[in-house]
Amino acid sequence: MTDTLRGLLGSRQVWIALVLAAALVTLPWMVSAYILGILTIAYYFGVFAMSWDLLFGFANEVNFGPTFLIGCGAYAAGLLNAHGAPVWACLIAGGAAALLGGVVLAVPALRLSGPYFGLATLVAVLLLQQFIVIFASTTGGEIGLTMNDILSTEPITNYWYALGFMTASGLVLFTLSRSPVGLILQASGQDRIGASALGFNIVKHKLAAFCISAVFSGLAGAMLVFYLGTASVGTVVDVAVGVQVIIAAVLGGRRTILGAAIGSIFLILAGEALRPLGQLSTFVVSGIALLVILFFADGLMGLLLHRRGDT
Amino acid sequence: MLAVQILIDGFAISALYGLGAVGFTLMFGVSGVLNLAHGATMVVAAVTAWVVAGQYAANPWVAAIAGTAAGVITAFATYYLVVRPIQRSRSVPAAEKEIFVLTGTLLWGIMIQEAVAYFYTDNPKTVQPLIAGVMQIGGVRTPINELLIAVICWTVIGLLWLLVNRSKAGKVLLAASINPRALTLLGFELSQVYLQVWAIYGVLAGIAGVLLATFLGASSAQASQLTASAFSIVVLGGLGSVSGSLLAAYVVGYLETLTAYLISPAYRTVPALILLVVVIYVRPHGLLGRR
Numbered sequence: 001m002t003d004t005l006r007g008l009l010g011s012r013q014v015w016i017a018l019v020l021a022a023a024l025v026t027l028p029w030m031v032s033a034y035i036l037g038i039l040t041i042a043y044y045f046g047v048f049a050m051s052w053d054l055l056f057g058f059a060n061e062v063n064f065g066p067t068f069l070i071g072c073g074a075y076a077a078g079l080l081n082a083h084g085a086p087v088w089a090c091l092i093a094g095g096a097a098a099l100l101g102g103v104v105l106a107v108p109a110l111r112l113s114g115p116y117f118g119l120a121t122l123v124a125v126l127l128l129q130q131f132i133v134i135f136a137s138t139t140g141g142e143i144g145l146t147m148n149d150i151l152s153t154e155p156i157t158n159y160w161y162a163l164g165f166m167t168a169s170g171l172v173l174f175t176l177s178r179s180p181v182g183l184i185l186q187a188s189g190q191d192r193i194g195a196s197a198l199g200f201n202i203v204k205h206k207l208a209a210f211c212i213s214a215v216f217s218g219l220a221g222a223m224l225v226f227y228l229g230t231a232s233v234g235t236v237v238d239v240a241v242g243v244q245v246i247i248a249a250v251l252g253g254r255r256t257i258l259g260a261a262i263g264s265i266f267l268i269l270a271g272e273a274l275r276p277l278g279q280l281s282t283f284v285v286s287g288i289a290l291l292v293i294l295f296f297a298d299g300l301m302g303l304l305l306h307r308r309g310d311t
Numbered sequence: 312m313l314a315v316q317i318l319i320d321g322f323a324i325s326a327l328y329g330l331g332a333v334g335f336t337l338m339f340g341v342s343g344v345l346n347l348a349h350g351a352t353m354v355v356a357a358v359t360a361w362v363v364a365g366q367y368a369a370n371p372w373v374a375a376i377a378g379t380a381a382g383v384i385t386a387f388a389t390y391y392l393v394v395r396p397i398q399r400s401r402s403v404p405a406a407e408k409e410i411f412v413l414t415g416t417l418l419w420g421i422m423i424q425e426a427v428a429y430f431y432t433d434n435p436k437t438v439q440p441l442i443a444g445v446m447q448i449g450g451v452r453t454p455i456n457e458l459l460i461a462v463i464c465w466t467v468i469g470l471l472w473l474l475v476n477r478s479k480a481g482k483v484l485l486a487a488s489i490n491p492r493a494l495t496l497l498g499f500e501l502s503q504v505y506l507q508v509w510a511i512y513g514v515l516a517g518i519a520g521v522l523l524a525t526f527l528g529a530s531s532a533q534a535s536q537l538t539a540s541a542f543s544i545v546v547l548g549g550l551g552s553v554s555g556s557l558l559a560a561y562v563v564g565y566l567e568t569l570t571a572y573l574i575s576p577a578y579r580t581v582p583a584l585i586l587l588v589v590v591i592y593v594r595p596h597g598l599l600g601r602r
Contacts, residue, residue, distance in 0.1 A: 056410070060406075062410055062413070108592045109592075111592075111595070112591060112592075112595050114409070115345060115409075115546070115550065116546065116591055116595050118413075119542060119543065119546050119587075119591065120588065120591050120592075122539065122542075123543065123584050123587055123588055123591075124588075126539065126580070126584055127581070127584050127585070127588070130578075130580065130581050130584070133577070134577060134578065134581075190406060239535060239539075240535070243417060243421070246414065246417075247414070247418065250414050279425065279428060279429045280425065280429055282421065282425045283421075283422050283425035283426055283429065286418045286419075286421040286422045286425070287418075287422055289418050290393070290415060290418040290419060290422065293397075293411060293414060293415055293418070294393070294396050294397065294400070294415065296402075297400060297402040297403045297411065298402065
């Protein structure tokens with residue numbers, strides 16, 4: 001444990017994250033409420049991307065359906081809230097529902113690998129989306145589900161919730177990725193047979209990674225809908241949202257956890273800054289992301305670390 | 312009456328699915344690339360045909376050929392701008408090339424889709440049928456174009472089969488899918504083989520896109536859905552297996568048509584998706600795939 005702690009303090013990534021977090025804390029005194037609102041969404045996206053990175057970067061499993069887990073959490077929270085449950089209970093239920101969904105999906109899916117695993121997760125999203133639309137009388141269908149409660153009406157309070165949640169999740173996920181469990185995951189991702197020959201139970205570790213990824217995705221999904229005030233297919237389930245999460249994680253630099261959060265903030269801010277371009281903004285953002293993965297395969301975080309000679 | 316209708320509609324839709332999926336699976340089998348810009352390639356072909364037919368008032372056949380050409384150009388652009396740079400990149404470890412190609416082609420597909428939507432809006436584009444008119448089959452009024460689509464799809468698939476199994480170039484492709492290293496030892500240039508595959512892929516995706524536009528209409532908003540359906544058909548049939556893809560295309564095509572006619576169009580894709588989940592859990596290598 002002390003080794004892990006020393007490792008954490010010695011890592012340049014942690015210092016970058018601390019400086020960044022300190023800068024983000026001062027923002028409410030410097031920028032308008034509008035920008036705070038955009039950043040709030042970006043932070044929840046950051047948690048989505050970090051949980052995705054735990055699964056992809058470390059376990060080397062491509063999850064094409066992060067929104068299945070996010071959607072399970074968001075809709076479980078939303079439906080409970082519609083029946084009058086308090087916010088805290090809905091959040092816990094959201095995390096639990098995503099965990100349940102994750103286990104149901106992962107237990108059979110982890111027997112598959114590569115493109116097959118990716119497709120199984122993609123199909124899960126498509127099915128969830130179909131069911132939400134088909135049972136529109138309960139779920140609100142395409143229009144969405146209006147929440148009875150929201151986290152707060154104050155932009156600054158919402159900002160603190162999101163920033164606090166992202167920092168806490170980032171800390172847990174990062175510590176986990178640097179712990180022995182993270183190393184075993186990495187080993188099993190790079191050489192499945194080699195790692196199992198060393199006596200590690202690969203499936204158990206990958207399942208654990210999937211469950212942790214699910215809990216954080218679900219919680220973040222539930223918090224996001226309580227911030228937005230509605231749960232709709234377009235914001236938490238659609239494949240396009242999942243694609244954005246993946247782009248954010250790869251853009252920020254895979255296998256870094258913190259990079260995923262930076263990638264999300266960059267992606268959402270870039271989308272906002274390019275809003276004057278209208279329809280072309282998605283084109284430009286995808287173009288930038290494509291250039292980054294073509295020329296800087298390690299992403300933004302890789303760029304930051306390499307320049308200082310620390311790999 | 313209804314049974315005949317389902318048989319005919321299902322046959323045409325399945326043939327179209329099959330043609331779209333064959334190129335996708337051939338590409339994976341020979342070069343190991345899953346092209347997630349597949350739907351976008353089909354949409355480019357469809358929209359080009361629509362522009363040529365509409366703005367230049369061209370003959371539908373000319374428009375169809377222009378659309379197919381656009382499909383080939385898009386395929387080459389995908390290869391030269393996205394896939395080849397990633398395959399040759401030194402900073403991407405070999406174990407992660409696959410996921411980088413997936414992400415890269417995904418982004419490229421979104422770019423194409425957005426560009427098409429920007430210039431030509433994302434309204435569905437319908438191209439004039441290649442042959443107009445309807446005929447009666449077993450008491451069902453059927454557009455001749457629907458039959459023509461099935462005929463064209465099967466002719467193209469037949470030609471592809473001849474090319475792969477009966478020509479020298481085709482045997483090289485087959486060899487590349489089985490053992491690329493041995494092929495290079497025999498003095499064949501792998502990059503040439505890959506270029507051929509991308510050309511064939513472009514023709515197949517282009518024709519499929521144009522036919523789709525004459526049948527159901529194509530819109531840039533459908534691009535990811537088209538990719539997803541090709542991907543699932545290919546996995547259902549077994550990655551890299553052409554006959555498996557054709558079988559899967561018919562299973563999915565008829566399942567969707569049956570659901571749409573007998574239950575409700577709203578549930579159209581659900582049974583096929585559930586079947587897909589069951590098959591990948593029970594038989595991960597697909598119906599006819601090799602391990």
